[in-house]
Amino acid sequence: MKVLIADDEDLARKRVFSILNKLDGLDQIIESSSGxxxxxxxxxxxxxxxFLDIQMTDMTGFDVIKKLKNDLFTIPLIIFVTAFDNFAVKAFEIQAVDFLLKPYKKERLIDSFNRAKLKLKSEELNGYRNKINHLLNFLDNNQVDQGRSNRYLDKIVIKIGKKYIFINVNDIKYITSSAYYAEIFTRNKEKYIYRISMSELIGRLNPDNFTRINRSTIICLKEIKAVFSEGLGDYSITINSGESFVLTKNYKSDFLRKMNIK
Known part of the structure; x- marks a missing residue:
């Protein structure tokens, strides 16, 4: 059996590879980094x-399957992977198509893989192809909601147990990173753990509302209470709830420009 991992994030591909590589019955694991x-x-x-990531740099995972629409009866079994696309979650649940919502656990990935293997060996394959066809039709009828039309996030989808939590981006105060996890802090003092890189997350947040101030911190601009010059070109930032952060050299110019500080 041959498996393809399609994700533009190198760390995300490596994680899937490391899990699948320990399983039996795989002849080859190949990787791709673009649509x-x-x-x-x-x-x-x-x-x-x-394993198809929904948000890649050149096109969405939806665009990929649309390009393959004429090859529907030779299309492989696809397990969609999405980090925060609430439209994607809606589409998959409506069409009963398997997907992984980042951050997912190792066991969840293996379970999806095992279900896909069973479908390959059964009459369910035709049913799966019908689901993909219905998904394509659903996408065609909902052009306004999907793809790049809404480049920036309004909500972030986080799965906790069997429940999906929808976090309004406008409720976020700041985000910090811990290894490959993002810790999201909201105005109502809630904290959520989210498996995603900071570079991927900042790319989906509106730059008019959020900015990265150091390698491990993203803050909401509206939450900023004061900016302190510490001398020698160093700055610190305090937000309304009292937390303070360091503004580092690599992010200083962009931040000062946004705050109109000269």
Missing amino acids: KETIDLIREQTPEIV
Whole structure:
């Protein structure tokens, strides 16, 4: 069996690879880092199962399956992976298509993989293809809601147990990182753990509302109470709830420009 991991985040691909590589029955694991490369590899390498990230740099995972629409009856089993796309979650749940919501546990990934293997060996494959066809039709009828039309997030979807939590981005005070996890702090003093890189997350937040001030901190601009010059070009930032943060060199110019500090 051949599996393709399609994700533009190198760390995300490595995590899936490390989990799958320990399982039996896999002849080859291949990787792609863009939508175009994913389409080419599906057509050339014909993997049986694909872990497909929804948000890639050149196109969405939805765009990928649309490009493969004419090859519907040779399309592999796809397990969609999404970090925070509430439209994607809605689409998958309506069409009963399997997906992984980041951050997912190792056991959840293995369970999805095992279910996909069972479908390959049963008559469920035709049913799966019908679901993909229905998903494509659903996407065609909901063009306004999906893709790049809403580049920045309004909500972040986090799965806790069997429950999905929708965090309003406008409620976020600041975000800090711990290894590959983001810790999201809200105005009502709630904290959520989210498996995502800071560079990926800041790319989906509106730059008019959020800014990165150091390698491990993103803050909401409206939450800033004061900016202190510490001398020698160093600055610190205090937000309304009292927390203080350091503004580091790599992010200083952009931050000072946004705050109109000269």
